[in-house]
Amino acid sequence: MRPRTLEELVGQQHLLKPGSPLRQLAGNAQTGPAGPSSIILWGPPGTGKTTLAHVIARGPGRTFVELSAITAGVKDVRRVMDQALSDRDLRGITTVLFLDEIHRFNKAQQDALLPGVENRWVVLVAATTENPSFSVVAPLLSRSLLLTLQPLEEGDIQALLERAVEDERGLAGTVDVEPEALEHLIRMAGGDARRSLTALEAAAGVAWGESDGGADARVRLTTAHAERAMDVAVQRYDRAGDQHYDVVSAFIKSIRGSDVDAALHYLAKMIEAGEDPRFIARRLVISASEDIGLADPTALQTAVAAAQAVQLIGMPEGRIILGHATVHLATAPKSNAAYNGLNSAIADVRAGKGRGIPSHLRDAHYPGARQLGHGKGYVYSHDAPHGVAEQQYPPDDLVGRDYYVPTGNGSERAVAERLERLRGIIRGPQPQRAKDGERRAP
Template identity: 55%
Template sequence: ESGTVSLIGATTENPYFSINSPLLSRARVFRFEALSAEQIEELLRRALADKERGLGGLPVEMAPEALAHLADMAGGDGRTALNALEVAVMLASPDEDGVRRVTLALVEEAMQQRAIIYDRDGDSHYDVISAYIKSMRGSDPDAALYWLARMIAAGEDPLFIARRLVIQAAEDIGNADPMALVVATAAAQAVQLVGMPEGRIPLAEATIYLATAPKSNASYVAISRALADVEERGPAPVPLHLRDASYRGARAMGHGKGYRYPHDYPGGWVDQEYVPEGTLRRRYYEPTDRGREARIRERLEALEKAKREARRGT
């Protein structure tokens, strides 16, 4: 703050995660973006012309399509492009006139595959999985498959992907299609059983299922409401008629007294209170009108009507 120390740093990690807050608040953060294909082409031309630090000391002739391919396949990473350029030049044998002619075929051999910028512990890891989840939530199977392919190609842990599928099925689909959780769990088990690369197939199957399933976050919202209620109000005693009466002496303490067994009543239901006495009755679960939850909603509305009629004595 007094200007005694000037700190200049560069990192591949997200500074908002890896630098403590007091230091970060006193610093200015500049983000470096990936290079465009045009910028990489310019970088490669400079490397070919630089006699001191580049390849300018060698007679090299670079085919325009080879240069463009290098720039495109580098994935925005200048270092990757420069390394591939050096390999391609070394692979090119001098012709009779001593010139090394770098063709598209040589560049393809040098690159082997497109560079995929992906840090399993950094921003790319979290950004790509976020895009994957949001694509499934948004019911776009093709986009979800694209992000899945990005993670697989970059060597992401398939079990990490599988765990996200299981969470997604419960959080964003829930009872609108309960089979989503079954499919996601089966995919996770299949990945454990067969491993990669075959594991990509059940991952893709589950991804498509979840992306195309009807959506509901009602279960997620419901448990969040219930937890907030418990945290705010604290635990209330369990009503006597709901307490465990299976052990010796329990009934003498009134456990289970007055409990009505639903299967003994028509329709397998009887009006009975299941929340602690004096507790304000709250609606935690509000099913949507999508998928199977539409039927659940009808069922709950019918039970609510039966409850009102029972309490009116009709």
Template identity: 60%
Template sequence: MDLFESQGVNESGIPAFSSQAPLAVRMRPRTVDEVEGQQHLLEQGAPLRRLLQPQGTSSAALSSVILWGPPGTGKTTLAYLVARAGQRFFVELSAVSAGVKDIRDVVAAAKRRIAATGQETVLFVDEVHRFSKSQQDALLPSVENRWITLIAATTENPSFSVISPLLSRSLLLTLHPLGAHDIEVLLERALVDERGLQGKWSLTEMAREALIRLSGADGRKSLTLLEAAVAAASEMDATTVDVEHVEAAANHALVRWDKDQHYDVASAFIKSMRGSDVDAAVHYLARMIEAGEDPRFIARRVMICAAEDVGMAAPEVLSLTVAAAQAVAMIGMPEARILLSEAVIAVATAPKSNAAYQAIDRALADIREGKGGPVPLHLRDAHYSGARQLGHGQEYVYAHDAPHHVAAQQYLPDDLLGRRYYEPTANGNEAMLTKRVQMLRDLLDMR
């Protein structure tokens, strides 16, 4: 039975949607070939691909799974496909409204069904992170005994939101955010498919780019915006959806954003952080967020600026930006804007030094010019047989046996003796490093 023949559910418990359902619902993939963006989970031999095989194959003994990923990446769709492929009975619960009694009722019915007909039951729990510990505990016996195949979806890190016993009994599969190409495929399919817009409307290039940006890597959101933009175009008796229609659908003015804007704003963003203008840095951050720039791209720019422009003047800032980038990847938008703002403010207000950046570039320049002779004999590896006979390691002074734990001996190759790469500034933490580096160089020269 086609999922879209009637309103309600079919004989397997899978929702069936009418032509009046929202576009994002009507366009839900009916086969695995229509799924976009999760090929790492769907390649031949992958656990999810096996679960999508017909009942009676090796997939029948596959364990339950937890799908972790941002909104609109296909978690619910994959659950539907698993149930359809194996002709399993499908039950869907939302952790927002379901309780322990609902879980027990589903499990009891699943046990009766498998005893009477042999038909397996797929229990899909959306937003499983909202279940309390006792509610998650109620799932354990049925998962362990395989009375049901649990497919649990979550947008939060399961390591913190799902109890350990349930995690250990399930496969954890991570869904990736959809890329721009994936969103574009979804939009083009919806425009022409008989379940969708049936070729009655087209998109201008600017409207397509705006929809992709505004979707924020969320497939469902992209189709919802497309449907609203088509409605706006229809009210104006237009059959071509332009950026103005998308703007009306999004209910706010779009930031004009093309390739030049992308590079220009990103450049101004980095230069504002480097120049310690915190207000300008936050402004350009807001422009990128509003334009739909990938928050992971923004986080990478902030990390690079922390390493290149703050450096050893405030080395703790790099750790903060790395933590922010990891949190952005786990949380996603819109909450990620707060983490990005904190990281940007930390970089913009920190003391600045590019001394570490210049140090490695100076060293690389020497290497590329052919400088850097043989490693001094006393520094060479002396752990293999015959090394001592070659003079390796002889007269090497172990640093911890020397005064101040600094061994005054030659470290650089002969042709680079006296070369200085790292020149710390007087800014922030480097003010102390300046004195220490000079002290260390004085000790090393006492030979």
């Protein structure tokens, strides 16, 4: 059922507009004086990368060579390049080199492609499921067009399956698919065309096996047949690639946004994809301090306890603890005041502010320290009422600077009230307190 022309291709319409590079590569048009450019196709499995390579190779005056980065080496690449150069110069034929899984090539192997790509001995069509910015060398990226393929929409998968049911290259009208069965196959495919066709074929096999009709009778494919062929949806998740970072980013942002339901969805997605539960737990610990802080001081305790518990009991039971911590953090009041306060203090330090330490706060225990004035005038806080004494603690140029500005959320509301009283005692009577915006570090 592999499409033979761009018109048969489903999905990826954003790459197939009139005049687009793919249209030109697949047709007679030249994209430049030296011929068509090489391209890198980046997208999930089953979205049409190999199909596009075959369609491009069908253009006039072209020969198609396919290599897999899993099995090919530098010698194979150089052999193809030498043959492509001969074909171009002696026969006027352009070689389309399709290299699947290019991210599996190391730097030396990818460098071997550069002469052929730069001199246009070949039209390289490279496919990868990993972000080329991290997996493809910069010189090769700069000499190629990067085209991003998207997971197929449900409508695209439906059109593909309906065509496969009737087409002579597919089931050739030998089965009638119930609408509910078709919906199940579409939903379970997860935007993967290859997976959807495999599931359809398997479901048809189940239906044929249970059929009592003759060889020419149309078989009815039911939801039960589809469920037996595919009962678990595909999870698009690469623990070393974009999905790893994108899903956990959505997870943390959902917790920060207090959407507990979305947070649990992304947690489930990571768990089902086999993500390291310790990685999830570490991100929860960070979120507890960065996004919740003193608005709910128990959030960090829960997150740390969850991280320890997950290491203690492992999976699959560890998912229960991760769910517990996720619900706590997502529903907790939020404050990033402590996080912002530290960032502001770091910014001042990097800017050279905070020169010196007041002499009364310096260490006075070693011999000769007293003679230097260290510790002189220091007020022991426990000797003052309520354990708080009027005294200068920051360097001279940072007196009055407020780094920590608590919110009115959750427990931090009480902290804000107490902090105002503490600063009033420690700093003593102020002629005119600066506004918060003036006190905060830039």
